[in-house]
Amino acid sequence: MLSRPTTEQVLLSIxxxxxxxxxxxxxxxxxxxxxxxxxxxxxGCAQRAAHEIAWMHEEAEAVVAAAQPFAGDRAxxxxxxxxxxxxxxxxxxxxxxxxxxxxxxxxxxxxxxFASGDVAGRTSLFALLRxxxxxxxxxxxxxxxxxxx
Amino acid sequence: xxxxAAMPARLAAFxxxxxxxxxDVDVVDYEVMTGGYSRLLHRATVTWTEGDERHSxxxxxxxxxxxxxxxxxxxxxxxxxxxxxxxxxxxxxRAHHADLTGDRLGTRTIVLEHSAGISMLPYVAEHxxxxxxxxxxxxxxxxxxxxxxxxxxxxxxxxxxxxxxxYLDARIDEWRQTxxxxxxxxxxxxxxxxxxxxxxxxxxxxxxxxxDFQASNLMVLPDGSIxxxxxxxxxxxxxxxxxxxxxxxxxxxxPDLLDRDVELFCxxxxxxxxxxxxxxxxxxxxxxxxxxxxxTVRRLLEGGAEFARGDxxxxxxxxxxxxxxxxxxxxxxxxxxxxxxxxxxxGA
Numbered sequence: 001m002l003s004r005p006t007t008e009q010v011l012l013s014i015x016x017x018x019x020x021x022x023x024x025x026x027x028x029x030x031x032x033x034x035x036x037x038x039x040x041x042x043x044g045c046a047q048r049a050a051h052e053i054a055w056m057h058e059e060a061e062a063v064v065a066a067a068q069p070f071a072g073d074r075a076x077x078x079x080x081x082x083x084x085x086x087x088x089x090x091x092x093x094x095x096x097x098x099x100x101x102x103x104x105x106x107x108x109x110x111x112x113x114f115a116s117g118d119v120a121g122r123t124s125l126f127a128l129l130r131x132x133x134x135x136x137x138x139x140x141x142x143x144x145x146x147x148x149x
Numbered sequence: 150x151x152x153x154a155a156m157p158a159r160l161a162a163f164x165x166x167x168x169x170x171x172x173d174v175d176v177v178d179y180e181v182m183t184g185g186y187s188r189l190l191h192r193a194t195v196t197w198t199e200g201d202e203r204h205s206x207x208x209x210x211x212x213x214x215x216x217x218x219x220x221x222x223x224x225x226x227x228x229x230x231x232x233x234x235x236x237x238x239x240x241x242x243r244a245h246h247a248d249l250t251g252d253r254l255g256t257r258t259i260v261l262e263h264s265a266g267i268s269m270l271p272y273v274a275e276h277x278x279x280x281x282x283x284x285x286x287x288x289x290x291x292x293x294x295x296x297x298x299x300x301x302x303x304x305x306x307x308x309x310x311x312x313x314x315x316y317l318d319a320r321i322d323e324w325r326q327t328x329x330x331x332x333x334x335x336x337x338x339x340x341x342x343x344x345x346x347x348x349x350x351x352x353x354x355x356x357x358x359x360x361d362f363q364a365s366n367l368m369v370l371p372d373g374s375i376x377x378x379x380x381x382x383x384x385x386x387x388x389x390x391x392x393x394x395x396x397x398x399x400x401x402x403x404p405d406l407l408d409r410d411v412e413l414f415c416x417x418x419x420x421x422x423x424x425x426x427x428x429x430x431x432x433x434x435x436x437x438x439x440x441x442x443x444x445t446v447r448r449l450l451e452g453g454a455e456f457a458r459g460d461x462x463x464x465x466x467x468x469x470x471x472x473x474x475x476x477x478x479x480x481x482x483x484x485x486x487x488x489x490x491x492x493x494x495x496g497a
Contacts, residue, residue, distance in 0.1 A: 030181055034464060040468065041468060041471075100333040103334035114347060129481060133337065136474035137475070140474050143401050
């Protein structure tokens, strides 16, 4: 396969061409709103194409480490066991499935931390949520609710 | 409404049947409006003869999109009944007619008067800082105007929760259930549910909640008061949800009138509702910035899940997920900020 230009470059180019060549000749207001949404989505897809498998893998590793102090909780232990038994593939479907399992570990650990009143544990898990959201914000860029107001 | 070319004639026939005293009903202008994400919005200029005079009015048609393009599912009959109950008591755009079967206008539709106001965001953009204070007070007046309606005076079609405690518990659990029913696990929602449960505010009487109380649904009238549009998500709940919801959406569509002038807002709102300082203050509003958005969050995530399963193909369902991801930052920020406020209060 040809790996360059990258998927990120292709998607950004499509978004740029929509802006420069298509948007100026569209005068229907609903269509303009839809084009503005497409632009944001395409740029988000470019970010995902560039990083999402690595981000999901890195987040999953961090979740496993942060969940260890809560491994005595039954839900945490069970979700950790399922995750450990799942192969770590690089195809997107495999990466998404494993990321979902890691998310279940994180959710179970969060609920265990609240149930036990473990403030320090909650703080470390909160940092993982922040990191996760940091990736999400990098994907969406600046939120522009086109068509509202 | 799904067949735009046919609508002027259909609307003219509909209005002629609704008003037998009017003759020569003519739809002289008909166009699609932007601004709403969930319903079809069309604007029509209609003329007719009554007595010896020719009249003219601008109407807004608010109808259901085709089933395969529906982002959220709400009932026009419930909305119509509520609008009729609010008429004369709350500043709303008057609902003139409804086609609740869709037989006459092509889809279930409410026909409203066109607002004489200016949408809040362009109004603020045009007038700037000098109007913020007056607008903040008008916002408190608007919210209190329907938050103080006795629940018994509201249509029976709106579900009555058993108690505030039961309602709030169910609302908090909605976060967890939304996460559990999504196409993938959502730890931020599970965190939010646990956090909300650990920090419940003092109760207030249940009341009518608008459900989408944001600047895009608020029109500033010529006298400076605020008219509220789009009641499709209304329900009976904790009225402070609307205050938090307003603040939440204002993070994405500024300005946030409940930031700089929040104390002014709280004072006016407390005077009008009779709530005390423990029930309504900036910290409680921030709590509801999180809690108050779950109804919308659940619906937007359901749309995203349907797309992921291949059950819908709506660009809007994808686009709305951006709001969820932005919202997650707000919820984390708010919970962190409130933890610090609680710690400071404990230290003091």
